[in-house]
Amino acid sequence: MTPSPDNLVEITDVKFNYGEREILKGLTLRIPRGKVVAILGASGCGKSTLLRLIGGQETPAQGMVRVAGQVVHELDSDSLYRLRRKMGMMFQAGGLFTDLSVYENIAFPLRENSDLPEELLRSLILMKLHVVGLRGARALMPSELSGGMARRVALARAIVHDPMLAMYDEPFAGLDPISLNVIADLIRRLNDALGTTSIIVTYDVSESLKVVDYLYVIADGVVAGEGTPDEMLASDNPVVHQFLHAEPEGPIAFHYPAQPIEAQLGLK
Numbered sequence: 001m002t003p004s005p006d007n008l009v010e011i012t013d014v015k016f017n018y019g020e021r022e023i024l025k026g027l028t029l030r031i032p033r034g035k036v037v038a039i040l041g042a043s044g045c046g047k048s049t050l051l052r053l054i055g056g057q058e059t060p061a062q063g064m065v066r067v068a069g070q071v072v073h074e075l076d077s078d079s080l081y082r083l084r085r086k087m088g089m090m091f092q093a094g095g096l097f098t099d100l101s102v103y104e105n106i107a108f109p110l111r112e113n114s115d116l117p118e119e120l121l122r123s124l125i126l127m128k129l130h131v132v133g134l135r136g137a138r139a140l141m142p143s144e145l146s147g148g149m150a151r152r153v154a155l156a157r158a159i160v161h162d163p164m165l166a167m168y169d170e171p172f173a174g175l176d177p178i179s180l181n182v183i184a185d186l187i188r189r190l191n192d193a194l195g196t197t198s199i200i201v202t203y204d205v206s207e208s209l210k211v212v213d214y215l216y217v218i219a220d221g222v223v224a225g226e227g228t229p230d231e232m233l234a235s236d237n238p239v240v241h242q243f244l245h246a247e248p249e250g251p252i253a254f255h256y257p258a259q260p261i262e263a264q265l266g267l268k
Contacts, residue, residue, distance in 0.1 A: 005069075008033045008165060008197045009054060014063035015221075016049060023049050025221030026063070036191050036198045038208040040243065041218035042252055047201040048092060050218075051167050054199075055087060056080045067165065085113045088163035088196075092170045094154040096142040102129070103138040106157045113161060128156040131186060133179075147174040155183060162194050172204045184211050205244050209233070217243055219252055 004010070009031035016024040023046040031037050039047050052058040053065050059073045066072070070083060088109075089095075096105050106125045110116060116124070129135040132152040142150060151174055159166055168187065172180050188211040191198045202208050208215065209229040217225045217232070217240050225232060225240035232240055242250030258264070 004030075006032055008068060009199070010064070010066040011050070011053075012064045012066075014053065014060045014065060016046070016053065016058065016060050022221055024060075027218070027222055028063075029216050029223055029226070031197060031199060032214070033197050034191075034195055035213040036188060036200065036211055038200045038202060038212040038215040039218060040202060040205065040208065040215055042243070043203065044256075045218045046221060047218060048169055051089070051169055051199070051201055054165075054167065055084065055089065085161075086164040088158040088161065088166040090151075090154045090158040090166075090168045090171055092173070094142075094150045096150055096153060096157075098142050100142075101138065102134065102140050102142070102145070102153050105142070105153060106160050109157065109161055124160060128160045129153075131190075132156045133182065148176055148179050151175060152179065152183065155186070159190055159194075159196075163196060166191070166196050166198045168198065168200045168202075170202055170204075171200060172202060172207050180207060184208075187211060205246070209244075219243070 007030045011027055011029045014024050014027045027050070039050065041047050049058065053060055054067060054072065056072045056075065064071055067083060072080070072083070075083065097108065100108065103125060106128060107121060110121050110124065126135055126138070129138055132155055134149060134152055134156070137145070137149065145153065151171070155171065158168070171183060171187065175183060184207045187198060187200065190196065200208055200212065212229060214228060215226065215232055216223050219239045225235055225237045227235065232244060235241060239251050241247070242252050
């Protein structure tokens with residue numbers, strides 16, 4: 001398939017498994033340039049795996065992953081490294097270096113990928129810390145941060161070099177209501193101001209619907225539904241409706257597949 005210049009990321013018929021467990025079963029989706037796109041789904045549906053495929057940490061068993069027209073899993077190490085320098089990643093668990101201060105954590109990608117003078121580097125770091133409300137915490141170590149503060153530092157590090165593609169893995173988890181609202185709004189404003197393309201992987205429906213241009217719902221290893229927030233809220237697709245409206249009954253099962261409990265307890 002010929003790549004479209006309108007899309008920064010193109011996932012085509014991707015299959016992926018961990019051992020014998022199938023995670024993605026022919027997933028296809030597109031991330032348009034300059035947009036904020038959410039990928040929603042229940043825990044374990046493959047959302048974080050999809051980000052690892054885009055970043056080249058994993059290789060699909062089938063299908064194609066393109067970023068900026070390049071097939072990620074066909075790149076050699078040097079080419080993949082150059083592509084990754086244009087990406088920013090906020091990891092689900094924060095991923096801060098425990099032996100570096102807040103300031104040095106954010107400085108790390110700049111020191112690794114540029115030769116900026118220290119004065120300019122300092123200005124960039126302080127500006128990014130200011131937008132996440134943690135300029136006064138720059139000297140603290142990760143062990144001195146609350147969970148929500150650590151996630152805000154991780155966000156500042158993800159966008160400190162104004163990346164072409166910013167990926168946020170569960171950016172709203174562990175945040176208090178005030179921080180959550182500020183971070184959601186910040187992702188939207190930064191995307192528009194910098195011309196970045198953003199992918200938000202989350203199960204937080206209410207916050208993602210406020211800030212995204214488009215969303216995908218993943219279930220059973222494929223795209224169950226896609227559209228604008230208004231289109232998805234009005235959808236009569238049973239999977240989409242159940243997930244967006246947090247209904248306990250529906251096609252998305254709560255229990256991981258297993259034998260009937262009566263059989264395992266020896267009652268039958």
